[in-house]
Amino acid sequence: xxxxxxxxxxxxxxxxxxDQQIMALISKRAECAQEVAHVKMAANPGEDVFFYRPExxxxxxxxxxxxxxxxxxxxxxxxxxxxxxxxxxxxEKPMHIAFLGPIGTFTQAAALKHFGHxxxxxxxxxxxxxxxxxxxxxxxxxxxxxxxxxxxxxxxTLDMFMSSPLKICGEVQLRIHHHLLVNPAHEGQEITRIYSxxxxxxxxxxxxxxxxxxxxxxxxxxxxxxxxxxxEEPGTAAIAGDMAAELYGLEKLANSIEDRPDNTTRFLIxxxxxxxASGHDKSSILVSMRNKPGALYQLLEPFHKHNIxxxxxxxRPSPSGTWAYVFYIDFEGHMEDDTVHRVLSEIDxxxxxxxxxxxxxxxxx
Ligand SMILES: O=C(O)C(=O)C[C@]1(C(=O)O)C=C[C@@H](O)C=C1
Numbered sequence: 001x002x003x004x005x006x007x008x009x010x011x012x013x014x015x016x017x018x019d020q021q022i023m024a025l026i027s028k029r030a031e032c033a034q035e036v037a038h039v040k041m042a043a044n045p046g047e048d049v050f051f052y053r054p055e056x057x058x059x060x061x062x063x064x065x066x067x068x069x070x071x072x073x074x075x076x077x078x079x080x081x082x083x084x085x086x087x088x089x090x091x092e093k094p095m096h097i098a099f100l101g102p103i104g105t106f107t108q109a110a111a112l113k114h115f116g117h118x119x120x121x122x123x124x125x126x127x128x129x130x131x132x133x134x135x136x137x138x139x140x141x142x143x144x145x146x147x148x149x150x151x152x153x154x155x156x157t158l159d160m161f162m163s164s165p166l167k168i169c170g171e172v173q174l175r176i177h178h179h180l181l182v183n184p185a186h187e188g189q190e191i192t193r194i195y196s197x198x199x200x201x202x203x204x205x206x207x208x209x210x211x212x213x214x215x216x217x218x219x220x221x222x223x224x225x226x227x228x229x230x231x232e233e234p235g236t237a238a239i240a241g242d243m244a245a246e247l248y249g250l251e252k253l254a255n256s257i258e259d260r261p262d263n264t265t266r267f268l269i270x271x272x273x274x275x276x277a278s279g280h281d282k283s284s285i286l287v288s289m290r291n292k293p294g295a296l297y298q299l300l301e302p303f304h305k306h307n308i309x310x311x312x313x314x315x316r317p318s319p320s321g322t323w324a325y326v327f328y329i330d331f332e333g334h335m336e337d338d339t340v341h342r343v344l345s346e347i348d349x350x351x352x353x354x355x356x357x358x359x360x361x362x363x364x365x
Contacts, residue, residue, distance in 0.1 A: 033088035055278035058361030086116020098139035104224035167358035170269035181250035195226035196239035
């Protein structure tokens with residue numbers, strides 16, 4: 001036997017033994033999670049038990065990232081534990097997650113990044129359909145896009161919160177890479193049409209102008225739908241991501257064509273329950289003020305006075321017409337915190353309406 005073969009043999013034996021230990025530990029962990037489920041059910045007989053604990057999951061993943069000894073990257077290690085927890089939770093209760101579909105969209109990728117792959121993910125055709133599915137109890141949680149670093153807010157999602165009773169239970173960010181995709185079976189055909197979602201066209205506008213100027217751009221309902229059409233129609237291409245490319249067997253004619261290299265979309269997790277504090281949280285509110293001079297100052301002053309960091313403020317037109325304008329505000333902290341409590345009661349004194357959309361762990365993955 002060569003030296004290489006001997007050494008490889010030793011190392012593989014060690015890997016086999018480590019795998020066995022990892023498997024035994026994961027199985028023990030899964031048994032623990034099953035026991036957690038029994039404890040939860042015994043303590044709340046006949047009630048709707050909350051098996052999924054977003055604040056606990058955030059704490060576990062943060063701890064993993066902090067204590068990771070390497071050589072695996074923190075994100076990689078957290079991803080592995082994300083999947084272990086997802087599988088453990090599925091033993092407690094299989095989760096149904098509604099997302100803005102169809103299958104293969106970035107929203108599905110965000111849902112799987114946040115919840116892991118042991119959930120049942122349910123594609124729905126529109127943002128309001130995702131809200132309805134969760135409101136009715138048909139899905140445990142929903143995932144919808146809320147903002148993109150290149151294109152700004154997804155107003156439809158913001159506006160849904162004006163009328164929906166749902167809470168924001170989490171957030172997840174996804175780096176968005178768009179590719180120009182074609183069906184390899186159509187090779188040699190001149191591309192005369194490009195399909196994509198309106199947001200993706202906007203995120204790749206400069207690249208398209210520089211590289212495919214004059215080619216007809218056809219807006220469709222999602223990137224996945226664009227990929228489906230490109231797979232079927234010769235002489236067409238799609239702008240979509242990896243998941244859609246894989247799903248429809250498309251090939252990359254050009255890779256990562258987004259105009260900004262940091263192109264990122266933030267998604268919200270919507271659910272029916274409020275989330276307790278995880279120790280590193282964010283909150284969201286909707287506020288309408290009277291249309292008078294100094295209204296915006298009055299709204300922001302309590303945040304400044306109590307040293308609370310705002311992470312976003314957006315203005316939206318009022319749906320009813322009785323509100324002059326509506327502000328959507330994200331800030332650091334949890335509504336259980338004393339300071340946040342004080343800020344909100346000061347705003348409440350001045351506002352026409354204050355709606356608490358929820359407090360949730362700042363995205364870990
Ligand atoms: O700690 C709990 O409450 C659990 O149910 C266990 C566990 C885990 O696997 O760590 C599983 C699911 C929850 O979402 C959070 C954590």
